[in-house]
Amino acid sequence: MTRLLIATLLAVSSWTMPAAAQAKPPAPEIKAKRDQVLMLHGHAFAYAAEVGVVRVSSKPGTSDATAGYISYSHAGDPDRPVMFIFNGGPGAASAYLQMGALGPARAHVPQDPVAVLPTAAPVDANPETPLDLADLVFLDPPGTGFSALSAGADRDFYQSVTGDADAVSQLARAWLASHGRTAAPIYILGESYGTIRAAAMVDALRAQDPALKLRGVVLLGQALNMIETSQRPDNVVTYPVSLPTLAAIACYHHKRPAPCDPMGSAREAAAYGPTYLDALYRGRALNAAMRDTVATKLEALSGIPKPYYLAHDLRISKEQFRVELLLAEGRVLGRYDARYTAPRAAGAGEVVGPDAFSAVSDVYGKAVLSQLAAIGVSDAATYKVIVRGDGNWRYGAGDSPFNDWPFMARLEQAMAATPDLRLFIGTGLFDLTTTVGAADYLFAQSSLAPARYRNERYPAGHVFYSDDVSWRKLIRDLRAFIAAGAPH
Numbered sequence: 001m002t003r004l005l006i007a008t009l010l011a012v013s014s015w016t017m018p019a020a021a022q023a024k025p026p027a028p029e030i031k032a033k034r035d036q037v038l039m040l041h042g043h044a045f046a047y048a049a050e051v052g053v054v055r056v057s058s059k060p061g062t063s064d065a066t067a068g069y070i071s072y073s074h075a076g077d078p079d080r081p082v083m084f085i086f087n088g089g090p091g092a093a094s095a096y097l098q099m100g101a102l103g104p105a106r107a108h109v110p111q112d113p114v115a116v117l118p119t120a121a122p123v124d125a126n127p128e129t130p131l132d133l134a135d136l137v138f139l140d141p142p143g144t145g146f147s148a149l150s151a152g153a154d155r156d157f158y159q160s161v162t163g164d165a166d167a168v169s170q171l172a173r174a175w176l177a178s179h180g181r182t183a184a185p186i187y188i189l190g191e192s193y194g195t196i197r198a199a200a201m202v203d204a205l206r207a208q209d210p211a212l213k214l215r216g217v218v219l220l221g222q223a224l225n226m227i228e229t230s231q232r233p234d235n236v237v238t239y240p241v242s243l244p245t246l247a248a249i250a251c252y253h254h255k256r257p258a259p260c261d262p263m264g265s266a267r268e269a270a271a272y273g274p275t276y277l278d279a280l281y282r283g284r285a286l287n288a289a290m291r292d293t294v295a296t297k298l299e300a301l302s303g304i305p306k307p308y309y310l311a312h313d314l315r316i317s318k319e320q321f322r323v324e325l326l327l328a329e330g331r332v333l334g335r336y337d338a339r340y341t342a343p344r345a346a347g348a349g350e351v352v353g354p355d356a357f358s359a360v361s362d363v364y365g366k367a368v369l370s371q372l373a374a375i376g377v378s379d380a381a382t383y384k385v386i387v388r389g390d391g392n393w394r395y396g397a398g399d400s401p402f403n404d405w406p407f408m409a410r411l412e413q414a415m416a417a418t419p420d421l422r423l424f425i426g427t428g429l430f431d432l433t434t435t436v437g438a439a440d441y442l443f444a445q446s447s448l449a450p451a452r453y454r455n456e457r458y459p460a461g462h463v464f465y466s467d468d469v470s471w472r473k474l475i476r477d478l479r480a481f482i483a484a485g486a487p488h
Contacts, residue, residue, distance in 0.1 A: 088193030094138035107367035165200030255303025337461020428464035
């Protein structure tokens with residue numbers, strides 16, 4: 001699924017967008033197009049399903065790559081909102097969000113995390129798709145889906161935050177121009193690494209066409225404040241930030257004293273955060289009695305025994321927690337959704353690689369092929385859901401511990417310059433990659449007024465829409481977010 005490459009993050013010292021082509025965007029090459037009808041809220045809703053690729057460039061006057069899209073649009077209203085949607089990776093196509101949550105067809109996965117997954121999930125019409133409110137355009141960055149990088153492509157450009165965002169913005173502008181929608185309100189929705197792309201795209205789109213009407217940015221499993229969540233051992237902020245997630249997971253797996261509920265456990269852990277941070281900050285100066293008191297509280301919150309905390313300087317990483325919580329049962333928690341578990345291999349160390357949730361993501365990746373065939377794509381099997389990179393993705397200039405990840409700061413600047421632009425963040429309660437505490441911390445450090453953003457959480461993991469309860473809440477929340485941005 002969407003892999004954040006946390007271990008290889010490079011620091012960002014600048015965010016200078018490349019020169020954007022101001023000329024009219026190239027026309028898409030349409031691979032397939034089909035008129036379709038979907039029953040939504042008791043009414044027949046007609047829309048056009050379209051698959052295409054667009055030539056993009058790393059610098060003006062060249063065309064060294066293509067980027068792709070799968071769009072669902074409703075004709076007749078040039079002011080109808082358009083939502084651009086993508087997953088992350090880097091190197092992921094948009095199959096997961098399309099087939100798991102937002103597209104006109106949805107794949108169904110078993111709701112019990114211990115159930116055996118089917119080889120191929122059933123796919124049927126999605127009665128909750130927000131297609132009645134906005135055109136949905138699923139974007140595939142260069143090299144994914146049906147797109148490609150030429151032999152001479154500037155890979156340093158396309159494998160960077162700025163270049164990737166610039167190329168995907170070129171794709172979005174081409175779609176808008178070819179469909180007569182350049183005056184439409186625009187929403188950008190990204191997941192996981194795609195949340196960094198979404199933030200960067202705000203700058204890229206404004207640079208390429210200042211007249212575009214940016215109205216909303218939606219971040220699912222936000223990764224904007226990676227410096228707080230990548231868990232460098234001596235970054236003491238990361239441990240209180242992750243504690244609400246650990247407490248929710250411990251409650252889910254019955255490792256907290258009963259009665260407890262996961263959401264309440266997360267709130268309790270968040271309230272303890274300042275005390276916990278103070279203890280970690282004091283370090284060796286913390287007296288033995290206070291150290292024992294903190295370890296006792298951490299055991300009650302996280303289910304990890306007090307002796308472990310005392311032996312590890314009152315801290316446990318998210319990766320260590322995956323192994324330790326169910327150690328007696330010989331199980332390892334899923335990284336992307338800790339409701340899922342896998343057997344712990346004999347001789348496994350503190351960090352365990354295979355993820356128990358990955359098979360669920362694979363189901364969505366397979367399901368998109370049948371959707372492409374239904375639109376009329378003859379070579380659906382060539383669609384690339386995941387493209388493994390070479391590990392050289394560039395998050396910014398330089399490799400220095402003194403650099404910064406300014407993703408949220410730049411988004412705040414863009415929102416200050418665009419008064420109608422609002423932000424929505426959604427986080428899975430059982431996500432051990434991008435945690436609910438990280439989202440809360442992001443807003444705690446933000447200059448945004450509360451009226452400009454929503455911060456929602458869902459009772460599932462990183463891909464929280466795999467859970468039907470969370471999926472329905474997400475759709476309700478997105479509908480309310482879009483409706484709030486409509487002209488009054």
